[in-house]
Amino acid sequence: KQEVTQxxxxxxxxxxxxxxxxxxxxxxxxxxxxxxxxxxxxxLTSLLLIQSSQREQxxxxxxxxxxxxxxxxxxYIAASQPGDSATYLCAVRNSGxxxxxxxxxxxLSVIA
Amino acid sequence: GAVVSQHPSRVICKSGTSVKIECRSLDFQATTMFxxxxxxxxxxxxxxxxxxxxxxxYEQGVEKDKFLINHASLTLSxxxxxxxxPEDSSFYICSAKLAGPPxxxxxxxxxxxxxx
Numbered sequence: 001k002q003e004v005t006q007x008x009x010x011x012x013x014x015x016x017x018x019x020x021x022x023x024x025x026x027x028x029x030x031x032x033x034x035x036x037x038x039x040x041x042x043x044l045t046s047l048l049l050i051q052s053s054q055r056e057q058x059x060x061x062x063x064x065x066x067x068x069x070x071x072x073x074x075x076y077i078a079a080s081q082p083g084d085s086a087t088y089l090c091a092v093r094n095s096g097x098x099x100x101x102x103x104x105x106x107x108l109s110v111i112a
Numbered sequence: 113g114a115v116v117s118q119h120p121s122r123v124i125c126k127s128g129t130s131v132k133i134e135c136r137s138l139d140f141q142a143t144t145m146f147x148x149x150x151x152x153x154x155x156x157x158x159x160x161x162x163x164x165x166x167x168x169x170y171e172q173g174v175e176k177d178k179f180l181i182n183h184a185s186l187t188l189s190x191x192x193x194x195x196x197x198p199e200d201s202s203f204y205i206c207s208a209k210l211a212g213p214p215x216x217x218x219x220x221x222x223x224x225x226x227x228x
Contacts (some may be wrong), residue, residue, distance in 0.1 A: 034217075042222065091140070099146045100207075
């Protein structure tokens with residue numbers, strides 16, 4: 001059974017810092033991996049989706065990498081801003097027909 | 113991008129009553145819909161997978177007689193929490209998926225259920 005772990009559980013950084021969020025998964029035979037943002041009491045916003053054949057995806061200040069063989073992904077946020085404060089969730093899918101399995105998330109606080 | 117809506121966004125009910133939550137894919141046909149539950153400061157836990165026109169598949173530990181799922185059309189799935197109890201209070205999020213690659217799941221905004 002696929003299990004997703006995110007480290008750290010919480011992170012507080014001053015504005016302007018670059019930071020890395022980590023995600024690991026137990027079954028490396030994944031179909032794709034997705035990073036989401038969730039604001040308190042709100043739904044999910046998809047940030048980046050990486051297919052199993054890809055190594056990374058970039059969107060603005062966000063860069064997500066995937067090392068499928070080692071079961072790891074990282075989300076890099078450059079020049080963090082207070083508006084980046086949220087919980088970041090990593091999720092993987094094992095096949096096209098199976099649902100996303102989520103980690104517990106990293107709660108990020110960016111201090112102005 | 114594809115939009116998924118949920119209704120209601122927030123509901124408060126008395127213990128013992130039933131609550132229905134609707135999930136709609138607004139601009140695409142979803143062959144598969146998923147229902148997740150999220151407790152405070154926890155991650156999303158999959159409750160069930162439903163395919164249009166067939167019975168839902170429930171995850172281990174989820175009572176199918178308590179959480180009734182109906183996927184009546186390619187744009188609508190409903191989750192009914194029957195005889196709700198305070199421990200059912202949670203954030204319920206639906207997700208819809210198009211058939212075929214890239215198999216992206218689109219998420220609704222969630223429904224906050226509070227059972228008194």
